[in-house]
Amino acid sequence: MARIAAIVTTRKDEAAGGAPIIHVADRERLKSVSNLLEKALDCAAHQIHEDMIILVDRHQKNR
Amino acid sequence: MASWLSGHPDLAGVALGTFFGASTRILMLRSDYRQYPAYPHGRIIHMALGLIAGALGAVAVPALFNKDYTAITFLALAAQQFREVRNMERNTLSAIDQLELVPRGAAYIEGIAVVFEGRNYLSILAALLTSLAVTLAGWGAGIAVGALYLALMLKFRKGKTIRDIARVEFADVRLDGPDVHVGGIYMMNVGLEANRRIIAEQGIGFVLTPKSDDAKVTLANLGQRQAILHDVSTRLGIYRDDGEPALLPLAKLELASGKLGLLVLPRERDRDKAMMAVTGVPLLEAAVRMPTEANRRKGGA
Structure with missing residues (x-):
């Protein structure tokens, strides 16, 4: 099963739960932080809506 | 050459059988875009195995004609060996697959491994038929049967796409x-x-x-x-x-x-x-x- 590795959002009230939530100030920061996290975690970034991106871990060993 | 072949029917059968058996294997061994078997060492392994397959198939016929029925156990031994080939291919490809940017996948690897095993049996069959033809009808017939087999092989070796x-x-x-x-x-x-x-x-x-x-x-x-x-x-x-x-x-x-x-x-x-x-x-x-x-x-x- 895929796992949410991190949530990056500008709207802090919309995300809660087990994955690390990274709160950013604006959409520019959202882009740059997600980009960095995608490369660092090797997890694909998926856009939920314009203010929230989740990083999804699909590595075999985590299944 | 011709008189030697007629004078030694058993040897002629074995020699021609081995030749056509090994040629069958070599003809089916192509390094194409899949780059497998890897040139040149992977090829050497399969050429050697093809030669062995050919020799085994070719020897069986004269042995059986001399009422040496235990010769059939050699074929069983060969089958065992070639199952090993399939294992070898599967293991190698699976190991390599982890380092591919776009992996082949288990199904493709299994397909390739099965083909490697199957082709060795085809090469035994070529040797067997050639050797049988030589024993029954002389070396001329052996060459004809061997060549016909090779031609059929070339025609049918391509699978569906x-x-x-x-x-x-x-x-x-x-x-x-x-x-x-x-x-x-x-x-x-x-x-x-x-x-x-x-x-x-x-x-x-x-x-x-x-x-x-x-x-x-x-x-x-x-x-x-x-x-x-x-x-x-x-x-x-x-x-x-x-x-x-x-x-x-x-x-x-x-x-x-x-x-x-x-x-x-x-x-x-x-x-x-x-x-x-x-x-x-x-x-x-x-x-x-x-x-x-x-x-x-x-x-x-």
Whole structure:
């Protein structure tokens, strides 16, 4: 099963739960932080809506 | 030469049988775009095994004619050896597969391993038939039978490809916000602007329409889909790197119609070559299903 590795959002009230939530100030920061996290975690970034991106871990060993 | 061959029928049978057995194996051993067996050491292994297969098949006939029935156990021994070949191929390819940007997948590897084993048996059969012909009807007949076998082999060695089961067409890669579509089939959600741009620029889309109900099942097989992605990526290169999880060539079904949407990110954006690569992908034995045959009732209807 895929796992949410991190949530990056500008709207802090919309995300809660087990994955690390990274709160950013604006959409520019959202882009740059997600980009960095995608490369660092090797997890694909998926856009939920314009203010929230989740990083999804699909590595075999985590299944 | 001719008189020597007539004077030593047993030896002639063994020599000609071995020759045609080994030639069969060598003819079927091609280093093509799959780059397997790896040139040159992988080839040496398979040429040596082909020679052994040929010799085993060729020796069996004269031995049996001399009422040496234990010779048949050699063939059993050979079968054991060639099952080992299949294991060897499977292990090697599985190990390599973990380091591929676009893996072959277990189904493709199994297909290749089975072919390697099967071809050794074909080479034994060639040696057996040639040797039998020499023993029964002289060395001239042996050469004729051997040559005929080689010719048949060349004709039938090609298996079926995607071309036989599906109509392949180009389709536009369309980005709708984060969603990537190929010919109207939803593929994936891409979060980053940079990746979307790369997919829009580099991506080539295909839609594979199955030609029959059986073909629908085959195209839906995950192993077959992975084989298509691997082959296309090998032939055209791949715009991808480790640590770029979003740049993934992908195949997804349109559930309602059974069509397969294909998104590839080739390094070489040559549409004709891409088309050739997709249509030329071999059908995997493991993926071919015949539900229409299985469900056919006896006595029509």
